[in-house]
Amino acid sequence: MARRGERRVRVRTSVPPPRPALDHAGIRVVTSEHRGRVRRHSINPADYRCTVLAAQLADEWVKLTRALPIADGGSNYGGAVRKFATFTDEYAPTLGLDPADARLESDAIDLVETIYAWEDALRREFPHSKHANTLVRALLALIDQRASAGGAVSGNLKIRTQAPTAFRASRDKPLDEFTNAERIALRDAAREQVRATEARLARGRDLLAAGADPRDGGWQSLPNLLWAARAGMITSNVLQRELPAKPKWWPAEVREVLPAWTDEGKTRRPGVRALIRSLGRMLFADEMDLHAFRILLLLGMSDTTPEELHDLRVEDIEFTDGGVRLVQRKNRATRVRADLHPEQPAPRDPEDPYFAGAGTWDVQGLLRRLLAVTAFARGAFTGELWLFLAVDYRKGSGSLGAECAGFTHDQRRFTHWITARRDSGGNPLAISQPHDVRRLRKTTKVVRAVVLGGSVSDLAGDDHHVEVYRGHYGHGTTAHVLAGRAINRSQQWVFQRAAQKPVLVDAAAEPRLEEPEVADSLGLNSSQAKAIRAGEVDMGLTHCRNPYDSPHRSDGKVCHVAPAMCMLCRNAVIFTSQLPRLLMLSEHIERMRAALPPPQWQAVWGRQSAALKEVFTECADLLPAARQQVAALGLRLDLPLGQRTEFDR
Structure with missing residues (x-):
């Protein structure tokens, strides 16, 4: 204890100076x-x-x-x-x-x-x-x-x-188009979904017409609940207050609109939230319904991207006498353009009816039907003028809300729509992965290429540069198949022009070969016929019209590939008396098939083997006598040494 007059020095803690204001403060x-x-x-x-x-x-x-x-x-x-x-x-x-x-x-x-x-x-x-x-x-x-x-x-x-980045960006595998069978399956499933949506909304609006304010007529009537949903009065809190605590005590007509419940790891059975969502689906279209319209429109609009389609508003659509005019916005290209989609009248198929006959399946008809499907939502939720306007339950407010469909929410993407669809036999749709909506646009581009053909600049159209089309659309499987077929056709035409079949002269025409009529019918002149008849142009396997006019050289000198290429030469003339030689050549080729690798044999002897088969088919009745002649006389095939060493090693 301190004595009187003594004072203990109190040590005070130092107070840190205030921190200066920093320019990095603030969000x-x-x-x-x-x-x-x-x-x-x-x-x-x-x-x-x-x-x-x-x-x-x-x-x-x-x-x-x-x-x-x-x-x-x-x-x-x-x-x-x-x-x-x-x-x-x-x-x-x-x-x-x-x-x-x-x-x-x-x-x-x-x-x-x-x-x-x-x-x-x-x-x-x-x-x-x-x-x-x-x-x-x-x-x-x-x-x-x-x-x-x-x-x-x-x-x-x-x-x-x-400096560049330490590693290059990985190159994604380009998306391929859907096959034609997949395109038809998606189209049919989307049409069925459109019919079902229109039928469901028609039933809901019929019930709505019989409804009244539930504050006066009661909350346990389905038409009254629809009336309240249309008026924006339905929330989770209101239904929990006005309806019995458990769904099993609700009226039967209300329980029937709830989705079927299956125990797949879910902890709660359908209740108030599911009822609000079901009431909304009876009056308005949700994102799963709008998927069908998006698929059909993308399949019918080859020059419209998914982005341009999703951003359409009601004021961007103008119907004319010849079709529909759309003002489309492409954000990535910062481009706004107007595009006219002409009406495409088609004969109505009585076996393929659509609900209520409110349009057709072309672009104009689909847009009219989509506007009709979403018109009720635009009336109930003012200020929302999007073409793809979807209505669904909002967890934050516990009520129905409307916004432009993004098709990106959980369980509402393109892949989920495909998984939920069934074909006419009740089986899941067999659609290849990935389920990317951009493949629909590529499929439409391919269909256009198949129909129009033409050059790459024609196929690119007005919405692409040639290089963009070549890099993003021309790589598809169908485009490669079509290009391959075109190349094969052109090559076949060249081969047919460059290597015509040899001329086969039957036994009856041989003695009369020098007659002008017979020679002319075989494409020979009198001097050529006389030389062939005398054996002056015998090349070892066949005769030749003119050894100095070989298709295998252009210098006017004597043919240097006879008799190796005689069966593939347009100048070759075959007499039936030469069939034994050709049979021995055929046997030699078959021996080479066993001695050479298949690719080498096909490159060297494949075409000649095919040409020999054609000749043997034309004179099949003379082959037994020719084989008998080979065996009786002991004939052997004399091939030049160069041919044997070059082709048979």
Whole structure:
């Protein structure tokens, strides 16, 4: 205890000085608009230990997205900043460094080595995707932008931004088109879905006509519930308050609209949420319904991309006397164009009717039917003027909501639509993977190529450059098959022109060969017929019209490939008396089949074997006598030494 007059010196703790305001404080925000929805993209540097580095990169991200018309808010650049900052927080401590010291203008942490290490990590994370390469290039572009604008960037980092990425982007396998059988299967399934959707909505609107305000008529009537759904009064809280607690106590007509429940790992049976979704499907079309219209329209519009089709609004559609005019927007090309799709009248097939006869299956008819299907939703949800307007349950509000169909939600993609479809026999659709909607456009391009033919410039049309068509559409299987057939036809024509069959002179025409009428019918003149008749142009296997006019040389000298190529020469003339020689040649060729590899035999002897078979077919009745003559006289085939050493080794 201190004595009187004594005072103990109190040691006060030192108060740290206030932290100066930093220019890296604050959340960086970029907004973008897509199909009428404003999206907010943000980066908070305070979420990372390398706060200053994250702020510097985020500032460049904001500048870039404001300077360039990037529709998605620069998602690749923002993603690169987030992933690199996260990696730096984890990588710097492994080197005994503090991530807070990371700066673009400082070498306290070697950011060049950090970037290389980040590239290796991305390559392991995305081994079969271009995303890793895209993120690295986006980060280098942000740093290069800062350096080009005079910002502080270390010298080594500036050099790194001018160098390529450490690895190349992986090349994705190009998408192939659907086969013709798959195209027909998708078309038929989509048409069946359109009919079913129109029938379901017609039934729901008939019930709606009998409904009334449930606050007066009661909440346990199906028509009244539809009336409330149409008026926007249906929410999860309202139904939980107005309906019995368990669905088994609901009225039978209400329980019937619930989806069938199967225990596939689900923990809850259909309840209030399922009822709201079912009520909405009785009045409005959802994304699974709109898939069918999208498939049919893409199959019928060869010059329209899925992006242009999804972005259509009601005001972009104008029906004319000759078809429908669409104002289409292609964001990637920043292009807006008007395209006329003419009406295509076709005879109606009584075996292929469509519901209510509200149009046809061409582009104009499908657009009319789609507008009719979605018109009720546009009336109930004002301000939504999208062509592909889908209505579904919203978990946030617990009620029905409408928005432009994105076809990207879980369990509502193109592949899920295909999986849920059945053919006429009740079997799942046999559609090859991947189930990518872009393959529909390629299929349409191929169908157009099959119908029109022509050059690549004709097939590319007005919506593609020739090189774009060649690289993205001309590689398909069908295009290759068609090109192969065209090449085969042209080659066959050339072969037929260059190597005509030898002329076979039967025994009755041989004595009369010098007569003008007989010689002319065989394509010979009098001097050629006389020389052949006298044996002056006997080449060893056949006679020759003119040894100095060989198709195998153009210098006017005597033929140098006789008798090896006589069976493939247009100048060859065969007498029936020469059949024993040809039979011995055929036997020699068959012996060579066993001695030579198949590719070599086909290249050397294949065409001659086929030519001999044609000759033997024309004079089959003379072959037994010719074989008997070979055996009786002991004939042997005399081939030139050069032919044996060149072809038989």
